[in-house]
Amino acid sequence: MRVRIRAPNGVHTITLEDVANVGNLIDAIRDKASIKGGIAVKHGFPPKPLDLQSYDRRMLVIDLPVTVNGEQLIVSETEPPLSTEPSVVKTSIGPSSGPLSNSQGTLLNQHERDLSFPSDPPNPFKGWFGPGSSSSDSKASKSFKGQEPVVQVEGMPGWSCTMRVMEDDNSCMFRAVNYVCARGLDMMSELRGVVASVIQADAGLPETEQRFTHVVLGTSRDKYCEKIADPNIWGGYIDLTILSEYFATTIYSISVDDGSVVTYNEGQPTFAIVIYSGIHYDCVALTQFANDPDDDTTVFEKVNTTMILGAAEKLCRILKSRNYATNLSKFSIKCEDCGTLLTGTKQAQEHGSATGHYNFVEYTPR
Numbered sequence: 001m002r003v004r005i006r007a008p009n010g011v012h013t014i015t016l017e018d019v020a021n022v023g024n025l026i027d028a029i030r031d032k033a034s035i036k037g038g039i040a041v042k043h044g045f046p047p048k049p050l051d052l053q054s055y056d057r058r059m060l061v062i063d064l065p066v067t068v069n070g071e072q073l074i075v076s077e078t079e080p081p082l083s084t085e086p087s088v089v090k091t092s093i094g095p096s097s098g099p100l101s102n103s104q105g106t107l108l109n110q111h112e113r114d115l116s117f118p119s120d121p122p123n124p125f126k127g128w129f130g131p132g133s134s135s136s137d138s139k140a141s142k143s144f145k146g147q148e149p150v151v152q153v154e155g156m157p158g159w160s161c162t163m164r165v166m167e168d169d170n171s172c173m174f175r176a177v178n179y180v181c182a183r184g185l186d187m188m189s190e191l192r193g194v195v196a197s198v199i200q201a202d203a204g205l206p207e208t209e210q211r212f213t214h215v216v217l218g219t220s221r222d223k224y225c226e227k228i229a230d231p232n233i234w235g236g237y238i239d240l241t242i243l244s245e246y247f248a249t250t251i252y253s254i255s256v257d258d259g260s261v262v263t264y265n266e267g268q269p270t271f272a273i274v275i276y277s278g279i280h281y282d283c284v285a286l287t288q289f290a291n292d293p294d295d296d297t298t299v300f301e302k303v304n305t306t307m308i309l310g311a312a313e314k315l316c317r318i319l320k321s322r323n324y325a326t327n328l329s330k331f332s333i334k335c336e337d338c339g340t341l342l343t344g345t346k347q348a349q350e351h352g353s354a355t356g357h358y359n360f361v362e363y364t365p366r
Contacts, residue, residue, distance in 0.1 A: 001061065001069035004184035007033030008076060011294065013184060016061065023057030025068070029075055038078040043071055044270075044301070070182040070247070149318040153311045156304070159286050161311035163275055163319070164293060166282050173235035173274070174243075176283040180272035180298035181247040188231070191243060195235075196225035198242045212238070235281075240264050240274075247272075249299060252309060253281075256316045257325035261309070272299050273312045275319070278326030284312045334363040341365075 003014045003025070012032040016024055029039055029052075041050040043066060050066060050073070061068055148163040166175040174191050199221050202212040217224045217238065227233050244251040244265035251264040252273045273284035285296035286308065300308050319325070329344040337357035342348050348360055 002185050003068055003070075004072040005029060005032060005075045006072065006294075007035070009034050011184065018062070020061050021057060022052055022055045022059045022061060022064070025061050026052050026057070029073075033075050033077075035075070035077045040076045040078045042074045043068075044299075067248070070185060070187075072184055149315055149322075151311045151315045151318070153286065153307055155307045156286075158288050160288070161284060161286055161308065161315055163282050163315060164285050164296065166280070168280065170232045170234055173239065173281040176274045176281040177240070177243050177247075177251070177272075180251075180274065180283045180285075181243070181249060183296065183298055192229050192231075192235075194246050195228050195239045195242050198246070199225055237262070237264075244268075250302070252312070254312060254316045255325075256319045257327045259313060259316060259320075261313070269302050270299050271302060271305060271309075273309065275312075275316060277319075277324055278328055280326075284308075284315065332363050332365050333360050335359065336361055 001016050001018055001020065003016070005012050005014060007029075014025075014028045014032055016028060026039065029035070029041070033039070038053065041052055042048060043050045055064065148165065151161045153159045153161050164179060166172040166179065169175075171188060174188055178185070178187050178191060199212045199217070202210050203221055212221065212224075214220055219227075228235070228239065240251060240253065241264050248265075248268055248270075250266055250268040250271040252271060253262040253264065253276050254260075254273065255262075256275060256277045275282045275284060283298065285293070285298050286300065287293075287295050287297065289295045329346070331344055333342045333344075333348050334340070335342065335348075335351060335355075335357050336359040338355065340351060340357075341363070342351055342360075351357060
């Protein structure tokens with residue numbers, strides 16, 4: 001297990017065995033933070049005290065009433081006995097539940113599914129927006145870096161909502177989930193592995209309980225798992241479903257184009273928010289210092305859903321007004337192989353299937 005701590009002497013990552021006990025965790029925190037006396041720890045959002053020293057040192061960390069693996073903890077030194085002061089945090093990893101689909105965003109779910117994973121014949125947009133491409137989204141995300149809108153969160157004085165731009169490398173969905181649910185830990189390969197493991201384990205369930213069938217995946221389990229391990233393959237609604245359950249967190253995905261909200265793993269005590277431009281994922285962070293990502297809070301308590309989600313939706317409206325959306329159903333496309341003019345992914349896929357042409361570029365109709 002891995003834990004990120006923010007201490008007076010900086011930010012550190014602690015790696016522990018899965019069978020580590022509370023004593024091991026306390027000793028590791030003291031060592032990384034150079035603390036000799038008592039430690040004050042807070043976790044979650046809003047920050048809540050975690051009195052590690054009140055537990056038996058022999059107790060396993062996984063038996064604590066809160067999840068520590070993947071969490072960011074705020075640590076400070078106290079005079080014994082332990083007091084409880086400090087600042088900001090994130091994340092939780094725990095049990096999984098919830099259906100594959102949800103009550104919101106059916107059309108966007110299908111849209112994301114169309115983009116999330118290539119089938120045979122290949123998705124022409126997958127290659128077009130692949131490594132080295134110059135998609136409008138790629139240009140937009142790069143131009144927004146450092147100029148992200150900031151929106152005040154009503155009812156939460158001092159807190160602002162902003163977007164954190166993810167790298168344009170075909171793993172932006174995984175990066176966005178990594179950032180919000182396990183910030184400070186590099187879990188990119190692990191997250192793809194989690195998706196593959198869950199899908200393969202699904203085959204061992206009774207047929208009536210299987211969720212990730214050939215019909216849902218659009219291909220065989222083995223083929224899906226083989227391809228999703230490739231860092232150049234996009235993630236989509238299937239992967240978001242699995243990862244939201246892995247982190248035991250509701251994840252809201254807001255479409256910049258039409259403002260619709262897809263809910264993954266609904267009903268969890270905490271939630272996070274990602275932003276979907278049409279071909280790229282970024283994420284939402286709350287901060288008191290907009291220009292300091294180290295201060296970000298990215299997992300929130302359910303009680304604050306209305307205030308925070310409302311601010312995020314307003315943020316997306318601002319992004320749309322700044323042309324940060326790509327509607328692939330209305331996208332103007334030209335086939336470079338034969339010059340045919342097309343509109344949207346559906347026409348491009350049909351054209352590719354019929355002709356074998358997959359060399360597309362964006363064009364501006366006159």
